[in-house]
Amino acid sequence: DSGVTQTPKHLITATGQRVTLRCSPRSGDLSVYWYQQSLDQGLQFLIQYYNGEERAKGNILERFSAQQFPDLHSELNLSSLELGDSALYFCASSAGQGANGYTFGSGTRLTVV
Amino acid sequence: GQNIDQPTEMTATEGAIVQINCTYQTSGFNGLFWYQQHAGEAPTFLSYNVLDGLEEKGRFSSFLSRSKGYSYLLLKELQMKDSASYLCAVRPNDYKLSFGAGTTVTVRA
Numbered sequence: 183d184s185g186v187t188q189t190p191k192h193l194i195t196a197t198g199q200r201v202t203l204r205c206s207p208r209s210g211d212l213s214v215y216w217y218q219q220s221l222d223q224g225l226q227f228l229i230q231y232y233n234g235e236e237r238a239k240g241n242i243l244e245r246f247s248a249q250q251f252p253d254l255h256s257e258l259n260l261s262s263l264e265l266g267d268s269a270l271y272f273c274a275s276s277a278g279q280g281a282n283g284y285t286f287g288s289g290t291r292l293t294v295v
Numbered sequence: 296g297q298n299i300d301q302p303t304e305m306t307a308t309e310g311a312i313v314q315i316n317c318t319y320q321t322s323g324f325n326g327l328f329w330y331q332q333h334a335g336e337a338p339t340f341l342s343y344n345v346l347d348g349l350e351e352k353g354r355f356s357s358f359l360s361r362s363k364g365y366s367y368l369l370l371k372e373l374q375m376k377d378s379a380s381y382l383c384a385v386r387p388n389d390y391k392l393s394f395g396a397g398t399t400v401t402v403r404a
Contacts, residue, residue: 184337215391223384223397225338238391240298283328284392286337 185209186287188273193228194293200261205288207254207275214256215276216241222271231256262290263294299395301383306401307373315381316367323388329357329368330382332397338382342368369401370400380404382401 185208195201207214216228227240233249242248246261252258260267270291274284298320307313307319330338337338344350344359346368356369370377380397387393 184339187338217394225384225394227391227393230391240391264395270335283330283343285340288337289335293334 184285184287186199186211186275186285187271188271188287188290190290191288192291192293194295195249195263197263197265198292199263199294200259201263201292203258203260203271203273203292205258205273205275205287207256207273208285210256211275211277213278214250214254215274216242216256216258217272218269218273220266220273225272228258246280253255265294268294269293280290297385297387297393299383299385299393301381301395301398303396304399304401306403309373309375309402311373313373313400315370315371315383315400317366317368317383317395319366319383319385319395321364321385321387322391324355324361325388327359328365328384328386329355329366329390329393330384330394332380332382334380337380341381373402375402375404376393379398 187206197281212233215230217225228242232237270289272289274286301317329341332334332338342357349358352372359366383395384392
């Protein structure tokens with residue numbers, strides 16, 4: 183157990199729907215990062231939050247949004263889902279700005295049918 | 296943008312040594328990381344280099360040359376459980392890690 187908790191582990195939903203993925207960082211970690219990993223691609227950075235504030239944005243689609251709450255957990259919202267959104271979504275956390283790398287959660291496998 | 300290249304696949308025999316190369320071109324440099332990822336699982340941290348040279352950690356070693364934009368991960372005394380994907384990641388001057396596509400290592404008996 184890495185200490186980073188992601189729920190749910192698996193999610194199957196239909197095209198056009200909206201889902202919310204949840205992440206609780208390791209105790210004491212202020213930064214949360216979201217990554218998408220498709221079968222034919224590596225880990226693609228989506229977005230980072232630090233202590234509730236958005237700090238960096240990657241190639242995140244406009245249909246996707248995220249936030250980090252006062253208790254430091256984070257949610258990634260995916261809407262108007264398409265088949266191509268099927269992927270593993272990982273959350274990672276770090277104590278500060280990630281100078282010593284991240285700790286990853288076990289991921290949420292999203293299947294859009 | 297960031298450009299991180301590593302071989303797609305490598306195969307080696309149990310007990311052997313394998314070297315996974317990574318070359319990068321990034322807008323700034325503030326550290327290079329190697330992660331191991333078994334299929335369908337979370338990446339786990341292996342090593343971190345920010346200065347030139349070799350970092351050794353048990354059976355795994357990582358080398359960095361900043362002037363060449365080059366790193367390698369050396370896996371010694373390969374075991375079957377080392378069969379996994381190995382991800383090279385670079386931290387530019389901003390806060391996110393940019394990952395390469397990963398190298399799938401298959402260890403054969």
